[in-house]
Amino acid sequence: MVRDGRAALEFYRKAFDAQVLYQAPMPGMPGIFAQFKIGESYLQLTDMPGFDPKGPRSPEALGGTSVVLEMYVDDVDMSFAQAVQLGGTPLLPPTDMFFGDRYCWVGDPWGHVWALATVKETLNEGDVQRRAEEFMLAMSKNK
Secondary structure (H helix, E strand, O other): OOOOHHHHHHHHHHHHOOEEEEEEEOOOOOOEEEEEEEOOEEEEEEOOOOOOOOOOOOHHHHOOOOOEEEEEOOOHHHHHHHHHHOOOEEEEEEEEOOOOEEEEEEEOOOOOEEEEEEEOOOOOHHHHHHHHHHHHHHHHHOO
16 A cells, blocks of 8 residues: 555665556546566555555555565665655665575555565575574674
8 A cells, every 4th residue: 555656666676676466546536556577576556545444554554564575686776765865764774684694674665564675695404593693692782
């Protein structure tokens, strides 16, 4: 759910190379319904304000979001910079993480949080667990 679905689609197209598959006005309503694809993932959006008081709400209406939309990209740094340049909010800068990915978070102008990742090294479960423990220990010492 977003405000101004057409603008959201344009942001996703430019920031994340989204391919719009379908877009149509909602009958009798000011908003649109759209389906789009980013990489191999299919997503839908709508901007039907007040459609169902028990239904989904946009992050703006909720004052935050309860989900993070995560996707793998070829170049995290470039994708992050591109999204920020287009009006996204940097939430976590691109960082080499203990689980082997270069990883970041960017908020879009509608309040959704996108996690972007690029695999830097493939680790086994034991390596990830060991690195997670080391990471948490280092974090506790920095408090």
